[in-house]
């Protein structure tokens with residue numbers, strides 16, 4: 322049963338969607354454990370959506386501690402087909418200034434300790450990930466941002482998000498290295514989420530909200546949390562407006578997405594002979610293919 326077709330994962334600063342009505346709080350369990358916190362089901366501009374605070378509503382989980390598989394599987398269990406991730410990021414380019422919004426189209430993986438697949442235990446799959454973000458969902462998100470004409474906010478369509486392990490911010494040498502790779506923003510969370518969402522055949526797009534210039538910038542010797550927090554609060558207000566407008570557009574005109582059939586040619590194992598326990602564990606992902 323589908324409880325919500327649109328999911329929202331709120332990152333640092335976005336722990337709650339103020340405009341949700343008819344709210345239900347679900348303490349979910351998945352075969353991959355419990356999600357970061359209760360999933361909040363609610364109505365936004367007439368559409369049921371599922372909201373999850375990525376680090377918990379009281380921000381208690383480090384990026385490395387995040388239960389990414391449980392978070393994405395929980396969204397799948399609810400019937401989510403489109404997932405919007407709101408995330409705080411540092412900027413690696415002068416033109417992407419604090420408070421700006423970036424809708425990235427690529428990732429570079431610099432994580433070390435993340436689980437970013439549902440597969441294993443007798444079932445092997447290799448999803449295509451050349452285009453890690455759903456272009457159509459990202460287009461709806463970017464158009465929604467553009468339509469709002471937010472004060473002090475410039476929209477940047479496309480760009481590369483470097484996903485680092487953290488929790489410490491980068492060194493200057495690292496920050497300059499990522500700049501030399503032409504990356505646009507840096508964060509600590511979105512890449513494992515995007516991979517798992519693709520395996521779960523959920524279209525995924527990132528609303529990257531710039532909080533700081535990372536440490537490469539001549540005005541910043543290092544990134545500090547107090548610098549980030551001041552901008553997080555303004556970003557959270559803007560993010561909610563953007564999400565509301567995006568949900569309205571998605572419900573009026575749900576886009577097609579390659580992500581919705583990502584497993585079609587990805588599974589190498591003959592599922593007929595695969596371990597029953599693994600098939601049961603992955604039931605929400607595999608049901609179409611069994």
Ligand SMILES: CSC[C@H]1O[C@H](OP(=O)(O)O)[C@H](O)[C@@H]1O
Pocket residue numbers: 331332333334375376384407408409410487508509510511549
């Ligand atoms: C706010 S400082 C660093 C913290 O913020 C970002 O989190 P999220 O992507 O959940 O908004 C970044 O990835 C770090 O986890």
Ligand SMILES: Nc1ncnc2[nH]cnc12
Pocket residue numbers: 409410411412485490491507508509532533534535536544549
């Ligand atoms: N400079 C930065 N590096 C990594 N993650 C961030 N999140 C917000 N700012 C960041």
